[in-house]
Amino acid sequence: MNAALPAQELADKLKAHIRDVQDFPKPGIVFKDITTLLKDPTALRLMADQMALMFKDEKIDYVVGIESRGFILGMPLAYLLNAGFIPVRKPGKLPAKTHRREYALEYGTDALEIHVDAIEPGKRVLLVDDLLATGGTAAAAISMLQDLEADIVAAIFAIELGFLNGREKLSPCKTISLITY
Numbered sequence: 671m672n673a674a675l676p677a678q679e680l681a682d683k684l685k686a687h688i689r690d691v692q693d694f695p696k697p698g699i700v701f702k703d704i705t706t707l708l709k710d711p712t713a714l715r716l717m718a719d720q721m722a723l724m725f726k727d728e729k730i731d732y733v734v735g736i737e738s739r740g741f742i743l744g745m746p747l748a749y750l751l752n753a754g755f756i757p758v759r760k761p762g763k764l765p766a767k768t769h770r771r772e773y774a775l776e777y778g779t780d781a782l783e784i785h786v787d788a789i790e791p792g793k794r795v796l797l798v799d800d801l802l803a804t805g806g807t808a809a810a811a812i813s814m815l816q817d818l819e820a821d822i823v824a825a826i827f828a829i830e831l832g833f834l835n836g837r838e839k840l841s842p843c844k845t846i847s848l849i850t851y
Contacts, residue, residue: 739800791819805836
């Protein structure tokens with residue numbers, strides 16, 4: 671595992687691998703594409719190692735990843751933390767009995783699900799996703815984890831769009847972002 675880097679140095683190193691895609695998914699939006707970071711083995715290792723170093727002494731039982739990029743980031747993080755991995759998915763994707771939480775979108779609603787038996791009460795969990803924007807998706811996941819009586823250590827994101835104030839919806843959950851735009 672790499673040694674811990676200062677936050678700004680880490681952000682600068684990772685930002686160098688993130689591509690801006692204009693007008694995606696709709697006109698006027700600049701999409702922060704992490705696939706260019708993920709394909710670079712050095713950058714990917716740096717990101718995973720740095721996330722793991724932040725929580726190496728926290729005794730994390732489970733890393734909970736939000737579909738779908740949270741799976742990509744969550745699996746290596748769970749491995750490095752010697753923790754289990756639990757997926758939070760869109761409706762209808764999990765095979766056993768689920769707990770569901772709806773959340774508001776700009777135009778309408780969406781929902782997330784988790785298996786009802788995914789987490790035992792009191793287990794220490796780390797929530798992970800690639801992007802914190804308006805906070806609705808992460809807030810829904812946190813709400814479900816609270817319903818399952820998980821001990822939520824923190825929520826961590828590769829990127830945060832700070833101007834959207836999504837972090838406010840996650841309070842009082844400890845929230846960490848590697849890069850903030």
